[in-house]
Amino acid sequence: MRIEFNHFNRFVTIICLAICIPYTNVRAQVQKPEPSYGFYKGVFYFSMIGGETSYTGGSLIQREKDYQNGLRSQANLGILPVRMVGTVPFPQSFPLPTDKIQSGNTRRVSMEYGLTDNLGFFISYNTIAIESQGTNQLAVIDRNQPNGYTTYIEAIPLSATLYKDRSYGLGxxxxxxxxxxxxPYVGLEVSVLNFDTKYRSGQLNNLYYPTYTHPGTGYGGRVAFGTNYFITPEFGIAIEIYGSRKILKSNAFESESINHAGFQFGFIFNFESMGRL
Incomplete structure (x- = not known):
């Protein structure tokens, strides 16, 4: 009986080892590796950033500045009278409100895929809106004038969204x-865009100098220098300095350009590391 009992113990031990050893190997095989920080091959990254432009230029912006400067010069030389509202005169000793093109607000989202441990391909969606404030040219009926009206400059500044667009890029x-x-990284991007812009022609239309909003399309290029700092493998802070140039076309003009540069700040997410949570 003792011999049979020893044989039984050996049999049970062999069975247990036969079950446990493969199970242990399977656990070792399916155990997920530790998540990695930063950028590397085969991973999707999603980023959201935004900020303000520190520089805005190009022929579209310069044209608006020239238009405003022209009205201000005519007012200073007395060629065009200045009125407060309607027929209320504006005191000559008072300076006209300052014309200005304000910095634009930008927003950007992008999805990037690691082609290699150092090179990433991305698609993006960007928006920008630029505000302006400037003098406005109006007209009133005046039968004492040969043409039947008098043109004047309104002292209360005209505030409007001078330009806004929605661009779709890859890079x-x-x-x-x-x-x-x-x-740290450097990036290059090309994009197509839809835009709306105020484009003042200076042509009188039914006693009104219109500031119509004109839609259009265009294309652009963008270069960026930035860095991401990963607080965890899944999440990080994104900082970027960029410059962009866009070529525009609409029913109001054949070709204009707009340039802007600025600083943006936001967040980045590593989808692979998030999937391991």
Whole structure:
């Protein structure tokens, strides 16, 4: 009986080992590797950033500035009278309100895929809106004038959205470091866009100098220098300095350009690391 009992113990031990060893191997095989920080091959990244432009220029902006400067010069030389509202005169000793093109607000979202440990391909959606404030030219009926009206400048400034667009881009980012919390990069992008802009022609229309909003399309290029800092493998802070140039066309003009540059700040997410949570 003792011999049979020893044989039984050995049999049970062999069965247990036969079950446990493969199970242990399977657990070792399916155990997920530790998530990595930073940028690397085969991963999708989603970023959301925004900010204000520090520079806005181009022929579209310069044209609006020239138009405003022309009205101000005519007012200063006495060629055009200045009125407060309607027929209320504006005191000559008072300066006209300052004309200005304000900085534009920008928003950007992008999805990037790691082609290699250093090179990423991305698609993006961007918006920008630029506000302006300037003098406005109006007219009133005046039968004492040969043409039947008098033109004047309104002292109360005209505030409006001078330009806004929605652009859709694709491009490449080169990341200098791989699998690192600190992820500096340089990027190039091309885009197509839809825009709306105020385009003042200076032509009188039924005693009104219109400031119509004209829609149009265009294309552009963008260069960016930035860095991401990953607080965790799943989430990080994104900082970017960029410059952009766009060529525009609409029913109001054959070709104009707009340039802007600025600083943006936001967040970045590593979808692979998030999927491991």
């Amino acid at each position: 490449l980012n080169y990341h200098f470091l791989s699998k690192n919390r600190f992820d």
